[in-house]
Amino acid sequence: DAEITQSPRHKITETGRQVTLACHQTWNHNNMFWYRQDLGHGLRLIHYSYGVQDTNKGEVSDGYSVSRSNTEDLPLTLESAASSQTSVYFCASSESRYNEQFFGPGTRLTVL
Amino acid sequence: QQPVQSPQAVILREGEDAVINCSSSKALYSVHWYRQKHGEAPVFLMILLKGGEQKGHEKISASFNEKKQQSSLYLTASQLSYSGTYFCGTEIFTGNQFYFGTGTSLTVIP
Numbered sequence: 001d002a003e004i005t006q007s008p009r010h011k012i013t014e015t016g017r018q019v020t021l022a023c024h025q026t027w028n029h030n031n032m033f034w035y036r037q038d039l040g041h042g043l044r045l046i047h048y049s050y051g052v053q054d055t056n057k058g059e060v061s062d063g064y065s066v067s068r069s070n071t072e073d074l075p076l077t078l079e080s081a082a083s084s085q086t087s088v089y090f091c092a093s094s095e096s097r098y099n100e101q102f103f104g105p106g107t108r109l110t111v112l
Numbered sequence: 113q114q115p116v117q118s119p120q121a122v123i124l125r126e127g128e129d130a131v132i133n134c135s136s137s138k139a140l141y142s143v144h145w146y147r148q149k150h151g152e153a154p155v156f157l158m159i160l161l162k163g164g165e166q167k168g169h170e171k172i173s174a175s176f177n178e179k180k181q182q183s184s185l186y187l188t189a190s191q192l193s194y195s196g197t198y199f200c201g202t203e204i205f206t207g208n209q210f211y212f213g214t215g216t217s218l219t220v221i222p
Contacts, residue, residue, distance in 0.1 A: 033210065042114070042199060043154070043212040058209060059113065090153060097203060098161065100144065101210075103153035 006104040023091030032074040036087040117213035134200030136181040143183040144201035
């Protein structure tokens with residue numbers, strides 16, 4: 001069965017370290033998204049991609065970067081982790097803008 | 113750009129109805145609705161595209177008034193399994209970005 005996975009599921013890191021969160025989907029979806037979820041803020045879009053080599057900044061992109069070298073993967077990199085980036089991160093994918101987004105299980109990141 | 117949801121929280125008894133509203137200040141292309149259980153990922157409920165359509169799925173339905181940039185989610189004869197946080201997600205016409213509301217916590221009690 002097609003699915004979307006995230007790794008790691010939990011991560012503790014220190015301020016200033018570079019961290020990469022992986023997202024892999026097997027639906028062959030063109031669209032992929034990264035969100036962070038914090039209490040009181042709901043889900044906020046960090047970056048999104050509508051195809052290979054296409055990446056776009058979302059609402060809260062400062063301090064984050066993504067690259068899309070193939071259809072299946074959209075890794076999210078925190079260049080220099082900050083305590084404000086402690087959050088739950090969700091990756092999602094969709095076939096097109098007219099279709100539902102399928103969410104991965106999430107990664108809980110703690111920056112100490 | 114983030115849509116506003118109301119109410120923020122609601123408690124229902126089994127069998128009661130509820131309405132959750134989602135309002136945007138920008139012209140909308142589409143509205144998505146998702147439900148999230150505690151500690152889990154959001155799960156898709158339905159999508160409404162511009163055109164003022166209404167959709168239904170069993171006892172959960174939704175409407176989209178594109179003129180008012182508003183959508184409402186209707187839950188009828190609520191069940192315990194309906195408990196969770198409901199999010200609307202909106203795609204605005206300009207910029208292709210997707211914005212989720214802050215969520216509505218719904219609790220159904222016996």
